[in-house]
Amino acid sequence: MSDPVVELPIDRAIDTSQMKVTDEVAIQISDMNKWYGSFHVLRAINMTVNRGERIVICGPSGSGKSTLIRCINRLEEHQSGQIIVDGTELTGDLKNIDKVRSEVGMVFQHFNLFPHLTILENCTLAPIWVRKVPKREAEATAMHFLEKVKIPEQANKYPGQLSGGQQQRVAIARSLCMKPRIMLFDEPTSALDPEMIKEVLDTMISLAEEGMTMLCVTHEMGFAQAVANRVIFMDQGQVVEQNTPSEFFNNPQSERTKLFLSQILGH
Amino acid sequence: MSDTHSNTVAYVRDTMLPQTEPPLTEKGALKWLRENLFSGWLNTGLTLIALFIIWQALMAVGPWLLNSVWNAGSLRECRDILDGATGACFAVIVDRWHQLLFGFYPRHLYWRPVLALVLLFVALSPVLFPSLPRRLLTFTAIYPFLAYHLLWGGSVWLPIGAALGFVVGALAYIGLKRVNNLLAVFGAVLAPVLWWLVLAGPFDSTMSAVLPWGLEFVRSDRFGGFLISLVIGISGISLSLPLGILLALGRQSDMIFIKSVCVVFIEFIRGVPLITLLFTASLLLNFFLPPGTSFDLILRVIIMVTLFASAYMAEVVRGGLAALPKGQYEAADALGLDYWKAQRLIIMPQALKISIPGIVNTFIGLFKDTTLVVFIGLLDPIGLSNAIRASTDWNGIYWELFIFIGLLFFIFCFGMSRYSLYLERKLKRDHR
Ligand SMILES: Nc1ncnc2c1ncn2[C@@H]1O[C@H](COP(=O)(O)OP(=O)(O)O)[C@@H](O)[C@H]1O
Ligand SMILES: [Mg+2]
Numbered sequence A: 001m002s003d004p005v006v007e008l009p010i011d012r013a014i015d016t017s018q019m020k021v022t023d024e025v026a027i028q029i030s031d032m033n034k035w036y037g038s039f040h041v042l043r044a045i046n047m048t049v050n051r052g053e054r055i056v057i058c059g060p061s062g063s064g065k066s067t068l069i070r071c072i073n074r075l076e077e078h079q080s081g082q083i084i085v086d087g088t089e090l091t092g093d094l095k096n097i098d099k100v101r102s103e104v105g106m107v108f109q110h111f112n113l114f115p116h117l118t119i120l121e122n123c124t125l126a127p128i129w130v131r132k133v134p135k136r137e138a139e140a141t142a143m144h145f146l147e148k149v150k151i152p153e154q155a156n157k158y159p160g161q162l163s164g165g166q167q168q169r170v171a172i173a174r175s176l177c178m179k180p181r182i183m184l185f186d187e188p189t190s191a192l193d194p195e196m197i198k199e200v201l202d203t204m205i206s207l208a209e210e211g212m213t214m215l216c217v218t219h220e221m222g223f224a225q226a227v228a229n230r231v232i233f234m235d236q237g238q239v240v241e242q243n244t245p246s247e248f249f250n251n252p253q254s255e256r257t258k259l260f261l262s263q264i265l266g267h
Numbered sequence B: 001m002s003d004t005h006s007n008t009v010a011y012v013r014d015t016m017l018p019q020t021e022p023p024l025t026e027k028g029a030l031k032w033l034r035e036n037l038f039s040g041w042l043n044t045g046l047t048l049i050a051l052f053i054i055w056q057a058l059m060a061v062g063p064w065l066l067n068s069v070w071n072a073g074s075l076r077e078c079r080d081i082l083d084g085a086t087g088a089c090f091a092v093i094v095d096r097w098h099q100l101l102f103g104f105y106p107r108h109l110y111w112r113p114v115l116a117l118v119l120l121f122v123a124l125s126p127v128l129f130p131s132l133p134r135r136l137l138t139f140t141a142i143y144p145f146l147a148y149h150l151l152w153g154g155s156v157w158l159p160i161g162a163a164l165g166f167v168v169g170a171l172a173y174i175g176l177k178r179v180n181n182l183l184a185v186f187g188a189v190l191a192p193v194l195w196w197l198v199l200a201g202p203f204d205s206t207m208s209a210v211l212p213w214g215l216e217f218v219r220s221d222r223f224g225g226f227l228i229s230l231v232i233g234i235s236g237i238s239l240s241l242p243l244g245i246l247l248a249l250g251r252q253s254d255m256i257f258i259k260s261v262c263v264v265f266i267e268f269i270r271g272v273p274l275i276t277l278l279f280t281a282s283l284l285l286n287f288f289l290p291p292g293t294s295f296d297l298i299l300r301v302i303i304m305v306t307l308f309a310s311a312y313m314a315e316v317v318r319g320g321l322a323a324l325p326k327g328q329y330e331a332a333d334a335l336g337l338d339y340w341k342a343q344r345l346i347i348m349p350q351a352l353k354i355s356i357p358g359i360v361n362t363f364i365g366l367f368k369d370t371t372l373v374v375f376i377g378l379l380d381p382i383g384l385s386n387a388i389r390a391s392t393d394w395n396g397i398y399w400e401l402f403i404f405i406g407l408l409f410f411i412f413c414f415g416m417s418r419y420s421l422y423l424e425r426k427l428k429r430d431h432r
Helices: A065-072 A094-103 A119-129 A135-148 A164-176 A194-209 A221-227 A245-250 A255-265 B028-036 B041-066 B075-082 B091-102 B111-128 B136-152 B157-177 B181-210 B225-251 B256-270 B274-288 B297-323 B326-334 B339-376 B381-390 B399-426
Strands: A025-036 A039-050 A054-058 A080-085 A104-107 A182-186 A213-217 A230-235 A238-243
Touching (some): A025 A065, A039 A065, A065 A182, A065 A213, A104 B326, A119 B339, A194 A213, A221 A245, A230 A245, B091 B381, B111 B136, B111 B225, B225 B256, B225 B339, B256 B297, B274 B339, B326 B339
Parallel strands (some): A054 A213, A104 A182
């Protein structure tokens, strides 16, 4: 493997022993199209994600990255083609949508914590009301994940009292409390100050180390280099190129990828 | 002076003087006066003018209030006692307070509305103060039926039969939920309606025949005074909030039919004066109802006032909904919460919190609007003040009655306003 192109702002060794890609298909997208009115946002997307894969999606702003991952848990509706998540096809059927949503965790750019609930309540709400977990058990699980993202002592505070990095880690813990099999991240660090990016990336890396299937929209190329097994480049609603990180960074194929990389890496 | 410093620093105090009180002119009331009322020629002038106006007002009203007559049988007696001096004649309140409060409600039954009011506070307490035990909410659920029975009396089986409708609905829901969700919702709506239309009547008559329990019946036309304002106001307030929330949600719905019904309803009601709705209640509803039904006038007014306030409430709540970031809906969706759970647990708690000032505003407006029922012949406090003035004893008395009525309304409205401030402070959680 060649030299890392970018530095990862994490100063620990990454344990890759659990990062295994299996043959089992987690997400299957075939010939999927989406329009906003007459605007063709996503064009003929084909994509297979196997269980255990860690995929980074990048591309210029407005290229449809958010729209793509929001289609995977039906926050956006696609108009043609197929999306199958964990064997369940996403259609208008509300039962299927609920099933997929409870299997897929999502972390947003602006955290979207519930400001009227404490950190602990944020984490226990969905398990209690969607999964029907008893309150005590849900709280124990929540504390477990809050410890994992290293903020158990904030459990009884409100989101407004926490820093951005802490809020994003709570958001990750909140998703994990639903015991998802797939995690989606939509630019989880772009609303954060540099010193907080590190703590959130650290949390995401430890998730990857446990073998979680992850789709991350991010421009943290250091993260892509260190953790991803595949990088997907999108532009104008299309998947332009996908490859392993080292090939992607060192040997980009298309002109658009080269241009994008030169802008983002500043060479 | 110590030697150690004297070489390097010319003068440094190293024993500190104790702190002293600020001089008199820089302290307490005097300082406050100087800074706030006399801080310049303009302010001094304005202060003096204001003082003069206050003085004049006190001179005009003061003697009138201080000379109040509290014991007299008529306005003539009052004037005799005053013997030419200015003075208020609050004797009218002493003489007629029971009418202003209860209308023509039978005197020996006054304890019933009073008990209903006391129990109202018990029923409200778990709603207003979440720290109280949740078990009290059971009483809150029973209260409307209990209050109805206390106020109107009659057979105890009528309110029980009405309440059983809800139980029937709940049972139908639980029973059918095992079969199908949609069916359960239909059943929960249909079963109680069937119960009320078909079975509640026979239930009432058979049970009354077997166990003729109940309080003495009081007809609606005996109700009056502040009692009527409270009955209409409180029913309107507690019904218009849930209805307004449903209308606001309906207005945002993707289902075009529900959306149009809500929009048309809200825009129609907001575009029509309340008084026309009240006239509709008193005249027109009779045409629409099946012949032979005598539909209580107070009940009709409650329905109209509720519909009126709920249209305003819907718009207030919509404002709160619009203020919520889209991310809150998305986070709730992404966690797998369905529409109603997301509304109940995430959206409404925040939207209602934002809307508290507007909601309370609507409540207060509704409560004061109950005085409009005087125009359709109900004897609310204003109506009674006219009636009292019509008697020869109190012909020509105005101020004292209006002051008393105004004070009663003020106590309730001010109470609501203070509670809303308390609630806003308590719910302030964003710490921004
Ligand atoms: N709700 C919407 N309605 C119409 N256009 C939208 C909507 N959301 C996004 N778009 C457009 O779709 C395109 C892709 O958006 P997005 O997926 O957010 O891009 P990215 O996340 O890659 O920056 C953009 O041009 C954006 O303006
Ligand atoms: Mg985006």
